[in-house]
Amino acid sequence: MTSATDIKQLLQHHGIQPSVQRVAIAEHVLATDRHPSADQVLQEVQRKLPVVSRATVYNTLKLFVEKGLLRQYQIAEGPTVYDANIERHHHLIDEETGRVIDIPWDAVEVKNVEGLEGFEVDSYMVVLRGRRRDGS
Amino acid sequence: MTSATDIKQLLQHHGIQPSVQRVAIAEHVLATDRHPSADQVLQEVQRKLPVVSRATVYNTLKLFVEKGLLRQYQIAEGPTVYDANIERHHHLIDEETGRVIDIPWDAVEVKNVEGLEGFEVDSYMVVLRGRRRDGS
DNA sequence: CTATAAAATTAGACATTGTCTAATTTGGGA
DNA sequence: TCCCAAATTAGACAATGTCTAATTTTATAG
Structure with missing residues (x-):
């Protein structure tokens, strides 16, 4: 799904000019759940579209985050990663x-965040460390 | 509290030779709750002990983490930070x-982590984003 | 259609963070 | 005191990210 024309419309609806480079970046980053870093996106996109530079990938990912198309996380060691899942999770x-794996919001339950004394909380998430269990 | 001799004993009890540099680093990093980065530790320690190098600070912080004296986190944008609070929080x-602020373990409640299907979880924490409320 | 100006892209310099290596210094124990 | 292992060090190197100035592309006014 999400054909090139769909992607173009999506970008335009977010106020983003759909240049060739931006469409190629969007096609890749919106279709993966692997939480790639900027340089990983660069590598993948260059396989399809050799005329894309490192600066453009960094600029574009930043733009997508500003426009609400992507989320950006710094949770594991290593570089910032990008996540097309913009629902809370x-x-x-x-x-x-x-690897970073998305866990649905309702899979765990967090209570009493509003009751936190002395702080105003905008958002939160649980960060778990572990491993896949056999057969998953 | 935690005088120089106390610090030396603490290091020795963790199997760490208490060199001048290590004691100076420990004195600073174990006494702050500001979650400093390695280079911030370097700056602070050099004010008291000019003969300490960047490599030693990086090596020493890594050693302290291995020996269980410190925790290391990568949660906000920016560099790895170190936390003398080794209780879970x-x-x-x-x-x-x-700034990164420690929140006591019992201040919020997380439920159903054991019930997570398909994963074995070793540890977890809640990462909140927000701000201090006036008068705190 | 063409000219123009704004937007997008680019190469590469630069900064920060972290690791590594090889040489030197230090310090504990025979 | 001497020797050797441990600790420290400077600086090279790598990875990640930002920035600038120049170039290319594109939208659109005329």
């Missing part, structure tokens, strides 16, 4: 592979 | 200052 870091 | 990132 939690994260599990697979300690064997280092 | 949560974190709040002050979005105005960027």
Whole structure:
């Protein structure tokens, strides 16, 4: 799904000029759940579209985050990663592979955040560390 | 509290030779709750002990983490930070200052982590974003 | 259609954070 | 005191990210 024309419309609806480079970046980053870093996006996109520079990938990912198309996380060691899942959710870091895995919001329950004394909380997430269990 | 001799004993009890540099680093990093980065530790320690190098600070902080004296976190944007609070706890990132603030384990409640299907969880924490409320 | 100006892209310099290596210094124990 | 292992060090190197100035592309006014 999400054909090139769909992507173009999506970008335009977010006030983003759909240049060739931006469409190629969007096609990749919106279709993966692997939480790629900027340089990983660069590598992948360059396979399809060799005329894309590192600066453009960094600029574009930043733009997508500003426009609400992506979320950006710094939770595991290593570089910032990008996540097309813009619904609220939690994260599990697979300690064997280092991969970041989305955990549905309702899979765990967090209580008493509003009751936190002395702080005003805008958002929160649970960050878990562990591993996939056999057969998953 | 935690005088120089206390610190030396603490290091020795963790199997760490208490060199001048290590004691100076421990004195600073174990006494602050500001979650400093390695380079911030370097700056502070050099004010008291000019003969300490960047490599030693990085090596020493890594050693302290391995020996269980410190925890290391990568939760906010920016560099890895170190935390002398080795009890389990949560974190709040002050979005105005960027500072990381420890939140006691019991201040919020997380349920159903054991019920997470398909994963084995070793540890977890809640990462909150917000700000201090006036008068705190 | 063409000219123009704004927007987008780019290469590469630069900064920060962290690791590594090889040489030197330090300090504990025979 | 001497020796050797441990600790420290400077600086090279790598990875990640930002920035600038120049170029290319594109939208659109004329």
